[in-house]
Amino acid sequence: MTIAFKPLETFRDDFSFSNSDEAILRFPFPFPEDRYRYTVNTEPHVRAGPSPAYHQVFDIDEHYIAEHRERALVLERDPGRCQVLPHMMAAQWDTLELIMEALALDYPALFTLDREGEAWRWINRPLNIDQAFVFGRPETLPCPPFEYITRQAQGDFTLQDQREGTLFMDGGMVTTQADWSLAFDLGMTFHEWHGPVPLAHELGVFDRALQYLLRLQLGHPVRRLNWTMTVHPRLDTSPELYPVWGPDRASMNAGNVGRTLNLRVELQTLFRLPRSNAILFGIRAYLISLEELSRVTKWRKRLHRVLRDLDPVLVEYKGLARYRSLAVDWLAPGDDGAPLSRGVGPDQDRV
């Protein structure tokens, strides 16, 4: 597998990010039906699924190098985007091991992990890294192990400690988030950090999801999708930077909405970690503009229907209120109302 990286694209300032035809077709489209509703839509994270994005433990795509640079820029300004509480050191090493093993296995041409007992050597060719270190000895790495490996991964990660019958968010690397803050949520329980989500508490979704996660087993990770919309391909829509990105929402009009509004899908993965018994939560964001997405006929029609009929409470929660009607009006001419196949597949081989 060769990936044509696009190292110069940006997620800020001139927003030069874009998706190749191949990236459009492998986009993890989240709507299997014309109507969106909350469900505990969690399934085993196995090497199968309607998009190649699901087929690796951690998906690496053409945006890898550019996302690495974007993360470094965010951390330079705000080092607090990566924090791990002191009792989570075993979970830090668990995370490093999991990500290194998975990348080396899934992308042998890009990553190599050599191990001689505790003496490890990690080679990351896309980022020109060749690092020898001693597993379990933080001083042999240039930064703590969780930060070290998540700087080299796509998407955000949080660490959940399991105790007292619940999960505590006791660490994370969060630089590509949809308007939530690690600094605010750090140390919270599962129900506390989900507090702001509407509707789902009353449906018992979080009680059931927590019971499921407490029994998550080593070697049997699970995944789910979440979605929202973002103005411009901006990865860092954090509360800390609201003054920077908040005003973008008022900048859209019928002429630019197709270009500037992006569907943002999070491929969320959950892994039980072996030494710490903690859970690693990966939140991998994929962005696609309405114009790019519209090149897939089924997705264009389905997104139109989902946005048109979305529950007003969710419109408000996801922050879509200011521009939803612009998006619906832009998509409407491309939807003839014909029935669509169930499922999320694109139903076409090229765009």
Add this chain to the structure above:
Amino acid sequence: MIHGDPIIARIRESRPLSPTLKRLVLEPADGAPLPPAAPGAHVTLRLKSAGRAWNNAYSLVSEPGRRDRYEIIVRRVHASRGGSAHIHDTLAPGDLIDLSAPINLFPPAASARRHLLIGGGVGVTPLMSFPPLLRALRAPFELHQVCSAAERGVFEALLSPHGPDVHIHVGRGAIDLPGILERQPLGTHVFVCGPEALMEAVTGAAAAAGWPASSVHQESFAAASGAPFTAVLARSGRRIAVAGNQSLLEALEAAGVDAPSLCRGGACGECMIGVLDGAPDHRDHYLSGPERAGGALIMTCVSRARTPALVLDL
């Protein structure tokens, strides 16, 4: 990582510790590193012999984090459901067996200021992997083992390498549980695994001494034997006989019913099934008092029936 399931292991050593205890050393059949395991983890052995099958859970007693071998200790159960006898009598070095990846429902408490570990008989096995980690972290602990006079030597040999904070008590009368619990500093977590009576004595003494429930941890792999009964599956009308030396879960599995399960010890709640008629004999640690009294739910891995038949929502 997404592991192949099951893991195939080869028996490297099978060494008797006593007339009823055997230590098995398992290594990966393909030589690839095993998943690392934390203290408190167990694996489920999937055993097969002459048309019979058993799923038995055993705690890992190997050094935590080792990836070249797993070690377990197996007691031959007197009224054996067959799995432990099969391990003792039939399995030999070189044989291959299927294992689950490690499952951990009994991990150390990262926030504990002190660990108080109490084992009863072979129930001490999930606690045996705690001291190496706690010593490496310089975390204070003490371990108390209650055993019979005949097995004193066995447990002394197994546990004394863990240092001066290990105490062996011969018989339940020899251990002052209320005294031990009362003199622990605030922030101590107690971990107990052993016979039902010992676990009840510890949890009762902890409650009496004012310990918060969240600081009390217990795990049991008690055999789920008792009087035979019949399980009736409401949706299909099938009637499945549950023998006296077989758990309800095992009877369902043997009948080809796809029943959920995870810990197989009444702790995790995964195997919970609705009861439509009949009275369950609850032996789990998962259901609340009101849920037990309600009688509408059962943990199939350990609980049985007080009535000749149980009608299950299956």
